[in-house]
Amino acid sequence: MSRLKAALDPRSIAIIGASENPNKVGGRPVHYLDKFGFKGKIFPINPSRAEVQGYTCYRSLADLPEAPEMVIVAVAGDNAIGAVEDCAAHGVKVAVVMASGFGEVDAVAGKAKERRMVEAAHRAGMRIVGPNSQGLANFGTGAIASFSTMFMDMDRAEGHVAMLSQSGALSTVPVGFLRQRGIGVRHTHATGNDADISVGELAVAVAEDPEVKLLLLYLESIPEKKYLEELAAVALDRDLPVIALKSGRSEAGRQAAQSHTGALANEDRVVDAFFEHHGIWRAPDMRGLVEATELYLKGWKPKGRRLVAISNSGAVCVLTADAATAVGMPMAKLSPETDKKLKGILPSFATTTNPIDLTAALLSNGRLFGDILPVIAEDPTADAFLIGVPVAGPGYDVEAFARDSAAFGRQTGKPLVIAATQRSVADQFSSEGLSVFPTETEAVSALHQYLAHRELMARTLARKATRARLAPPSISSDAMTMLNEADSLALLAARGIPVVxxxxxxxxxxxxxxxxxxxxxxxxxxxxxxxxxxxxxxxxxxxxxxxxxxxxxxxxxxxxxxxxxxxxxxxxxxxMATGRREIMIGAHRDPVFGPVVAVGDGGKYVEVFRDTALLLPPFSKDDVREALGKLRIAALFAGVRGEPPMDIDALCDAVVGIGELMLDPAAKAMSLDLNPVLLDSAGKGCVVVDAVVFQG
CATH class of the missing domain: 3.30.1490.20 (ATP-grasp fold, A domain)
Structure with a gap:
């Protein structure tokens, strides 16, 4: 946290606009600093009071015995501007500006006020969080510079999760979800308008905290990629998972985000590609942001994603298999030896193939779990497990089931989730430290996210060693010119990309x-x-x-x-070139994320079907192959109805070549459109038939 230590672990904090009332914006931080055990110095500032909440109160910054490292600016409107300028003049390191009414409501005059504050701060070497910030909260140090209502009924519940958000509410709503599941947080920060310190820059500093084991982000805009790239690099080096919820997927959402933060939203599919490129999991909604949290905190080292399901309900077994199939999680095929051992334990009417249906035998034999789980634990094909106990009343030894399941989890060291709708059943399993979900669908969804994210991180880390870190060329789009087709084809041919x-x-x-x-x-x-x-x-x-x-x-x-x-x-x-399928390869230079390459189904209906995948260079042939596998037409590449497979190797080479071209400053490529690229059978290659290239 060395970069922004004064924001996350200040030695002294002053509150401009401090209030005796802990239910006011200026009173909350004073109350929280005391409540959560802040060890540094606290300096309330209010010219009309001699004391605030038991602390000596000062008339102004000039009256303090020393310059505080952090100042919370809890005065409204334009008064905040003067307060920030006063902070800069008195040697403050970080100012947290809670006032609203700036760039989020007025893109011209409001932004100009923000720039005035930032310029004054930077001239003195000071940094600003906000404006329009709910504040920062580090429960590890007790530095709670926030006015969030959420913390009023919280005890000190320090954990290993960090939540960072551009929105105030969305910095704390996930905390509420996690508290319901008994999960504590270490950091929860809301940066507001990001006029100076952005949520990405703050996240880099938080990621350096060794106590943080999972980092959650809520983003409404991404004005620059630099800090998110740095965050991803720090996180991969630390093996720290990062989950991001980026709003604005729809046009209506983008408009709402613009009015909320005063920043332009990013093209959504490029955001997807950027996160995947850097090993960041993109959550689809609030539930997806937090529902798998406790799985990330278990310390598991998963080896794969083959699932084994065990339940006393045939319906739960079927629904688990359906849910696993829907997310692409294969059901493990248990070994013949495991099947033989299970048949020797279970009654003949039970199902020993995966999913394993114990039926009502669990009621008459409370030791079944304890008997079969050690057998399943030894099967080498199983990577993860789901135990479903939807209903268990009198006659069921639920306490033993939970105890045996916990022992099973410790024996395997592999991911294990429990699906238990009945509260009394769920509580027994939870008391053993197991991860319990109300339904098998929710359990599978969380397990899939966790396993898929760990796989994504592993792939990204492996690629990191082979991908050259090339900075995209800085090319102006102001004087963009289009090459004619002959020159476009010549540019491609010079790069070894096959043209007609x-x-x-x-x-x-x-x-x-x-x-x-x-x-x-x-x-x-x-x-x-x-x-x-x-x-x-x-x-x-x-x-x-x-x-x-x-x-x-x-x-x-x-x-x-x-x-x-x-x-x-x-x-x-x-x-007259021939081929089996018309493919499109395109590229453009995104103003935030830089070069983006698209590949997918081509021809005259390319804009109608929109079956394309995006890649951010540099990338490898394996990256392209993986992207092609996500297309709706992917099954055609292998050949159908007796057709031979298509030459995917040649197509991958061409796409990699386009990625390299976009990274080469000499090419000056701003965008290109290759459509169609005719893809032929394996060994016969692919060829660019039509090309348009724009240069900067």
């Missing part, structure tokens, strides 16, 4: 010669750096079969281009 055989013809005679050299039939296309979409203007002619026709079409193309007042760069004569 072609010639640029600047005269009728050259068109005829090109036809004879390539051999018919050919494609003839008009070429102009002023025209991106040629088909709509009649500038594409397929199946030209004679030298005379090639000459006539050349003249027609010249006439169309000149008629539209566009530059005439010539006419392209190209071979």
């Amino acid at each position: 055989p072609h010639r640029l013809c600047r005269s009728r005679a050259e068109a005829i010669a090109a036809f004879e050299a390539i051999g018919g039939p050919v494609v003839v296309k008009g070429c102009s750096a002023d025209i991106a979409h040629k088909s709509e203007l009649g500038l594409v002619k397929l199946g030209v079969r004679t030298r005379e026709e090639a000459g006539e079409v050349w003249a027609q193309m010249e006439g169309i281009i000149r008629k539209h007042g566009a530059r005439f760069d010539g006419v392209i004569t190209a071979a």
Whole structure:
């Protein structure tokens, strides 16, 4: 936490606008600092009081015996600006500005006020949290610089979870969820408008806290990627999982986020790709942000995701298998030896294949759990377990079931979740330190998230060693120019990306010669750096079969281009390429995340079906192969109905080449659109048929 130590572990805190009333914004921090055991110095500032909540109160910063490291600015409106400037003048290190009414409500005048505060702070070497911040809370040190109502009924429940948010409410709502499950938090911080210290920068400092074992983020905007990239690197080095809830998936959500934070939202699919690239799990909603928390805190070292389900209900067994299939978690196939041992223990009407249905035998034999679980624990095919006990009344030895399950969990050291709807049953399992969920669907969902996230982190860490950390080139988009198709194809060919055989013809005679050299039939296309979409203007002619026709079409193309007042760069004569599937490869330079490469189903309906995957370079062939596997058309690549597989290796090479091109400053590529790229059978490669490249 060295970077922002004064924000997270200050030695002294002053409160401008301190109140005797702990239910007021200026009174809450004073109350919390005392309640949660802050060991540093506390300096309330209020010119109308001599004492606040038992502490000596001062008229101003100038009257303090020393410069505080942190100041909480709990005065409203424009008074906060003067308070911040006063802090900067008196050597304060961090100011937490709680006042609202700035950039979140007025993108012009409000932002200008924010800049005034930040500039004054930076001139003195001070940093600002906020404005519009609910505050910071470090329960590890007792530094609670927050006015959140949530903490009023909390005891000191220090844990190993950190929650950071741009929103005040969303910094504490997850804390409430976790408290219900008996999970404490160490940090919960709300940065507000991020005028200076952003949620990402603060998260990097929090991630360095060795007591933090899980870091949760709520983001409404990502104005820059630098700190999130640094956070991901620190987290991977520490083996610290990071889960992010990024709002604004829908257009309505993006508009709401803009009005809330005063910042523009990011294109959602690029956010997905960025998080995946860096090993950060993106939660779909609030439940997804917190529901698997206790699994992350168990210290398990999972080896895979093959699931074994055990229940006294056949329905729970079926529903567990359905839920696992829905999230792509395979049911383990138990070994013949395990099956034989189970058959020797269970009655004949019980099911020994996975899922294992104990039926009502559990009622007559309370030792069944204790008998079968050690057998299942030894099976090498099992990576994770779910035990479902939906109902168990009088006659069931639930205490023994829970005790045996806990022993089983310790024996395997593998992930184990419990599905128990009945409160009395759930409480027995919870008392043994087991992770209990109300339904098998919720249990599987949490287990899937945990296991998939750990796999994502492992893959990201492995790639980190092989991926060169290249900084994307800084290219201005202000003077972006489009290359004509011939120059676009030449740029690709120079990079080793296969393009269709072609010639640029600047005269009728050259068109005829090109036809004879390539051999018919050919494609003839008009070429102009002023025209991106040629088909709509009649500038594409397929199946030209004679030298005379090639000459006539050349003249027609010249006439169309000149008629539209566009530059005439010539006419392209190209071979009629063939392939099994039309693929699209595209790329653009996102203003926040840098180069982004898209690959997916191509052709004229590409914008209708939108079956594409995004990748952030640098990436490997394996990364591309994994992305292709997520497409709706993925099954076609392997060949169907007797067809041979397609040449995915060649396609992966081409996509990697585009990623490298986007990272090369010499290429000056701002965006490109390769559609179609014809993909053929294995061993026959792929070829770019049409290309448009924009350079900066």
